[in-house]
Amino acid sequence: MPTVNAYAAPSATEDLVPTTIERRAVGPRDVLIEIKYAGICHSDIHTVRGDWGPQQYPLAPGHEIAGIVTEVGAEVTRHKVGDRVGVGCMVNSCKECANCLAGEEQYCLKGMVGTYGAVDRDGTITQGGYSTHIVVTEDFVVTIPEGIDLDVAAPLLCAGITTYSPLRHRGAGPGKKVAVVGLGGLGHMAVKLAHAMGAEVTVLSQSLKKQEDGLRLGADHYYATSDAGTFEALAGSFDLIINTVSASIDISSYLQLLSLDGTLVNVGAPAEPLPVNAFALIGGRRAFAGSMIGGIRETQEMLNFCAEHGIGAEIEVIPADKINEAYERVLASDVRYRFVIDTATL
Ligand SMILES: [Zn+2]
Numbered sequence: 001m002p003t004v005n006a007y008a009a010p011s012a013t014e015d016l017v018p019t020t021i022e023r024r025a026v027g028p029r030d031v032l033i034e035i036k037y038a039g040i041c042h043s044d045i046h047t048v049r050g051d052w053g054p055q056q057y058p059l060a061p062g063h064e065i066a067g068i069v070t071e072v073g074a075e076v077t078r079h080k081v082g083d084r085v086g087v088g089c090m091v092n093s094c095k096e097c098a099n100c101l102a103g104e105e106q107y108c109l110k111g112m113v114g115t116y117g118a119v120d121r122d123g124t125i126t127q128g129g130y131s132t133h134i135v136v137t138e139d140f141v142v143t144i145p146e147g148i149d150l151d152v153a154a155p156l157l158c159a160g161i162t163t164y165s166p167l168r169h170r171g172a173g174p175g176k177k178v179a180v181v182g183l184g185g186l187g188h189m190a191v192k193l194a195h196a197m198g199a200e201v202t203v204l205s206q207s208l209k210k211q212e213d214g215l216r217l218g219a220d221h222y223y224a225t226s227d228a229g230t231f232e233a234l235a236g237s238f239d240l241i242i243n244t245v246s247a248s249i250d251i252s253s254y255l256q257l258l259s260l261d262g263t264l265v266n267v268g269a270p271a272e273p274l275p276v277n278a279f280a281l282i283g284g285r286r287a288f289a290g291s292m293i294g295g296i297r298e299t300q301e302m303l304n305f306c307a308e309h310g311i312g313a314e315i316e317v318i319p320a321d322k323i324n325e326a327y328e329r330v331l332a333s334d335v336r337y338r339f340v341i342d343t344a345t346l
Pocket residue numbers: 041042043044063089158159
């Protein structure tokens with residue numbers, strides 16, 4: 001078993017530290033990836049700190065992985081040495097349930113295997129992308145097309161697909177009015193993608209602080225939700241609202257912004273239940289929906305779409321010894337719009 005450099009949390013209450021982790025030997029259908037960049041997702045922080053349940057430590061998070069293939073197993077057909085590849089939020093699934101067969105592995109009925117902190121199908125605990133190398137079965141490795149740099153590609157593997165999937169699934173495109181709630185790591189990708197799909201895009205943010213950015217990223221309109229007048233002015237306006245905020249917000253008042261048959265899709269995951277006023281749904285035949293990342297086929301489609309449209313994430317590249325500081329800045333919403341770790345510094 002190869003031992004590789006990593007940055008991991010020793011416990012839920014300690015800072016991440018430099019360490020080494022074990023990777024499995026490359027099996028017949030495995031790909032060994034030399035990781036070049038790993039994005040920092042808000043989920044990493046929630047997970048290592050135990051907010052979403054107890055974990056096994058040490059835990060190396062990271063599920064926005066971009067790198068180069070350095071070895072392939074004898075039966076691998078989808079990738080070869082030297083390929084530019086990515087790994088997102090999952091590294092395995094049962095591959096035989098109805099959802100897996102439909103290419104929606106993220107909704108595997110037996111539970112998909114998360115890229116870190118999950119029990120893999122061989123019983124080992126997965127370790128994520130804050131490391132120099134990772135071994136992944138070829139089915140869960142996607143190709144990063146030429147035309148997207150690896151550093152700006154990394155966040156596409158979670159933030160990109162998380163927003164691309166509901167936009168596609170709900171028909172964002174020309175003639176559709178799409179609102180994006182929150183302009184953070186997920187929100188800024190939602191704006192870029194919805195704009196590239198041809199939709200009319202509105203950002204709904206707490207304040208107008210990031211208005212200039214929002215318009216530059218492709219938004220047509222920008223409103224502050226701290227201004228009560230916004231909800232009156234925009235009532236009944238949108239075909240689709242993507243809520244990227246993982247804090248509790250008043251969903252019912254956002255539902256009122258939907259037009260007839262409009263849908264509000266939650267991609268953020270607040271720990272507390274979100275109360276919904278049924279009148280906000282029935283008065284306008286509206287829907288309140290959820291969405292979680294995307295399948296492998298759709299993730300590849302998203303990367304191809306991004307390459308075609310020249311889309312990458314807006315990033316700040318950091319060395320590994322700035323990870324803990326970056327966590328504090330993510331929690332303070334002080335990042336425009338994704339931290340990406342240069343894994344050469346591990
Ligand atoms: Zn994520």
